[in-house]
Amino acid sequence: MKIRRRTFLGIAGLSALAVAEQKILGRVAGQGRNEASPRATGSQTARWAMVIDLRACLEKEGCTDCIAACHKVHNVPDFRNAAHEVKWTWKEPFERAFPGQKSRYAGQALQGGPVLVLCNHCDKPPCVRVCPTKATWKRADGIVMMDWHRCIGCRYCIAACPYGSRSFNWLDPRPQIRDLKADFPTRSKGVVEKCNFCEERLAAGKPPACVEACPERALVFGDLEDPASRVRELLRSRYAIRRKPELGTEPEIYYLV
Amino acid sequence: MRDRGLILGGLALFLGLITFPLWYNLAAGTTAKGPDPKRPVQEKNCVEPVAVMRASHMDLLVDWRDQVVRRSEREFTAFDGRTYSMNLTQTCMKCHTSKEEFCDRCHNYAGVKPYCWDCHIDPKLLERTKG
Amino acid sequence: MFLFEKAVVGSRRYWSWIGILLALILAGFLFYLRQLHYGLGITGLSRDVTWGLYIAQFTFLVGVAASAVMVVLPYYLHDHKAFGKITILGEFLAICAVTMCMLFVLVDMGQPMRVLNVLIYPTLNSIMFWDMVSLAGYLLLNAIIALVTLRAELKDMPPPEWIKPVIVVSIPWAVSIHTVTAFLYSGLPGRSFWLSALLAPRFLASAFSSGPALLILLTLAMRRLGKFDPGPQAIQKVSLIVTYAMIINVFFLLMELFTVFYSRIPEHMEHFDFLFAGSGGQTMLVPWMWASVLLAAASLVLLIVPRYRKNEKILAVTCGMVFLSIWIDKGLGLIVGGFVPSPLGAITRYVPTLPEMFITLAIWGVGFLMVTVFYKITLAVRESMEALGARWS
Known part of the structure; x- marks a missing residue:
């Protein structure tokens, strides 16, 4: 909404001139001020992803701490x-989470067991x-965001x-x-919503709420662009699957089996 | 002028109809007095000069909204150099503590219904309903 | 307004028909106000079946709108005189159908007051944006063509030359509206029921049979009620179009079924299983889908055998069957079948609620009202021309 912003700053500038305050004049000249400030959400090159350890998740039966949080x-x-x-x-x-992995004998430990699912931030x-x-839309850091002000439902x-x-x-x-x-x-009726990867918590330097709430530490969140991150390390050392990879959506939630 | 009765009657009806809002307000006892929003006591400056805020706070809020949601920008540098978090419920409502006594008074007077509060939560109202 | 004075004079029967339609529209409008206030939860839709009756009607009616090309093309491109009298009816039908489409999309929106966001933030990668462009363009094209040609007819003059290129543009445009509407569905990775390159051709074939079938019914009704003369060959010629389009439509469906059931890929089969056999204890669409199949089969016989096709009484019944068969297929099965089972395998029951049905009926009421008014005007123009001709001779 560049135009809106400009209109606003225009009005702001005119009113300020009317007040004829030297200090304000100085501010009006420096219009692009927000663009100059460093990004709140970590580095620009981050690519957020999550690794879910299915076995660790099954440790505590019936646990729904992450969902509740x-x-x-x-x-x-x-x-x-x-x-x-x-x-x-x-x-x-x-x-159901992995329809392609349905098998009568293979992977029996996992068949039928609950799998945590969320937006894959493809x-x-x-x-x-x-x-x-x-x-x-997809942000530079990979989060698939929603603007609930704009959604037409x-x-x-x-x-x-x-x-x-x-x-x-x-409703x-x-x-x-x-x-x-x-x-x-909250949201209003008539709009779509989904997981936002806790972007508001990331901005404040906190991990996603589900990751923090997991008693088994089965959820690992991190930056795929950073070779030294936990997520990269786990993906290097263990075998991970993704939901419906054949569709080419490139999900960024990985499941360790 | 056979139609005089009709013409004059029609004119009277027309005048009566277009001046209806005046009569209605007189009858309802509405005064011409402007709204009186309750201003913060401890804080004298807003994030822009008062005149700017009064005229275009809605544009500022829309701008804040787009900055935060769509561009991940959360910090706002005010005209006096102070920085604020672009946040309706936490920044604005910190000084303008009462939605009813500040926002609603003008909005009701002007007959506008911003949909901010369909989703954003008035912290004070929440406290009251919880406590 | 243009010729509307001709629509406000009519018989008692005309006015009671208008009255019934207006009552229907009012009832639906009141239900819509309720939906606006309460939310789309007033419908039978759910987390897994997120589109239903509204979007299905939209899809079906895009076809009806596109089918005008079946009379426009032979008449204007090949100077096929038999369609001289009914081409304008096809164009008016297209205008009404597109209007209904737009209304169905609007009532399906969660935030209808924000609908202009589609124009404020034009998004070229969204098929929905292109669908809006093609539908709005088609409405405009047909409105211009119908008004200009009817006005020329009223003045007993040939239409102006500049309208020819507009008509030529409207022909591929008609094909585009239904193609783009098919693209809405056939480009979604997780919905295997729709993920078929054959979807757009199927849409066109079913449109070119159901639309002209409706046109035949409307023409017959007008001949009976308003002494409208469609010309000696028109109805038979249109019925041939219905015949071939219906054959192609059924052929395409069989092709789809072959690929799905010979490959035996579960996620492709399970939607057809749900529609024609029911799954997870949900069989609500099974009788409808089989009715559609039987109607299609019976109508094919009645269309292909010349003796039946040439008998206008039988033809009227046949056209009703074609229309109903395709309405069930596209107006019920196509959308719901795409959502059940869900990508996670959930079988969800979807039954439209009473408010949803009333809103749907009201939009059909708007369509019928528009058709009635437009056809009434056409009839009045023709009648005044004949009276004029009688006086001159």
Whole structure:
């Protein structure tokens, strides 16, 4: 919204001139001030990704700490109705998360077991390709972001996502949020939402809420561009799979098996 | 002038209709007095001069919104050199503590309904509903 | 406004028909206000079946709109005189169908007041953007063509020369609207039901049978109600188009079925399984889909045998069957079938709710109202021309 910004600064400049304050004049001259400041979100070259250790995740049976933490910090509503359900992260049986890996005998330890799923923050996200308003887009650091101010609720992105990672607000979500948190917005009815990789926490230098909440440390978050990062080390030393890699979406959530 | 009755009657009806808002306000006892938003006591300066804020706070907020959401820029340098986090509920509402006494008073007067609060949460209201 | 005075004079029967349509529209509008306030949760849609009746009607009606090309092309490009009287009906039908399409997209939106964001932030990589461009362009083209040619007819003059290139452009444009609409679906990596290069050709074939079938029904109705003369050959010629398009449509469907079921790739088969046999205990579409198949098969017989096709009474029934068969296929099965099973294998029940059906009916009501008014105007123009001709001779 370059024009809006310029209009605003224009008005700001004119009013300031009217006040005729020397100091203000100086500020008006320095219009590009925000562009000059260093980025809040780490380095520009980061490529965020997550590695999930499936066995470690299965350690504590029935654990949903990560899901609870995520849904709490992001004011995710609980509709108690599968049709209108909104979820950012949840567990799916292994063969549903990995339909290509369904087998009667192979990988028996994992078959049927729960797998944590969330937005894959794909490198080539089909949801971004189809969005008619750029309400969803891929950031330089790989996070597939959403602008809930801009979403028109056409749900094309939901049709395009091969992982079922996106939810639509069929009704006003606010009354269904049990413990409202003031420092993160809720959503309005009629927009799509999904996991944002905790970009608001990353900006404050904190890890994603699910990663922090996991008692088994089964979720590892990090920068793929940094060869020394934990995620890179794990991907080097262990065998990892991704969901539906054959579709070419390049998911950036890796599962250690 | 056979139609005099119709013409004059029509004119009277027309005048009555277009001046209806005036009569309505008189009857309802609405005054011409402007809104009186409650200003912060301890803080004298906003992030832009008061005149600018009064005229174009909405553009500033839209700009902040786009900076944070779409460009991952979170810091705003004010006209007096101070820096702020571009955050409606944490920065604006820190001084303008009451949505009802500040935002709503003008918005109600002007008859505008910004949709900020469909999603963003008035911290004070939250405290009250929780406590 | 242009010739609208001709639409406000009519018989008692005309006005009661208009009254019924207006009542239907009002009822649907009230339900829409409710939906606007309450949210799309008022529909039968859900997290897994996110598009339903609205988008399916949209898809079906893009086909009806595109099918105008089946009378426009022979008439203007090949000077096929038989279509002289009904070409304008096809163009008006296209205008009504595109308007309905736009309304169906609008009622499906979660944030309809933000719909202009599509123009404010034009996104060239989104097929939805191109669909909007092609539909809006098609509406404009047909509005210009229909108005200019009808006005020329009223003045008993040939239409102006400059309209010829506009008409020529409208022909590939008609094909484009349904092709781009197919691209909405056929380019999505995780939806194997739609992920087929045959989707656009299938869309066109089904459009070119269902649209002209509707045109035949409307022409027959007009001849009966308004003494409209379509000319001696028009209906038979259009019925030939319906016949060939329907044959191609069924042929394409069989090709799709071969690839899916001979390859036996589960994720391609399971959508057809759901539609035609039901899965996970959900069989709500099974009777509909088989009805569509039977209607298609029966209508093929009635179309191909010349004796039946040439009998206008039978032909009317056949056209109704073609229309219904394709409406079920595209207006129910195509969209829901693409979402069930979900990419995670979930089988979800989708049944449109009462408000959803009323809103849908209201938009059909708008379409029928527009068709009625446009056809009424056309009829009035023709009648005044004939009266004029009678006086001169």
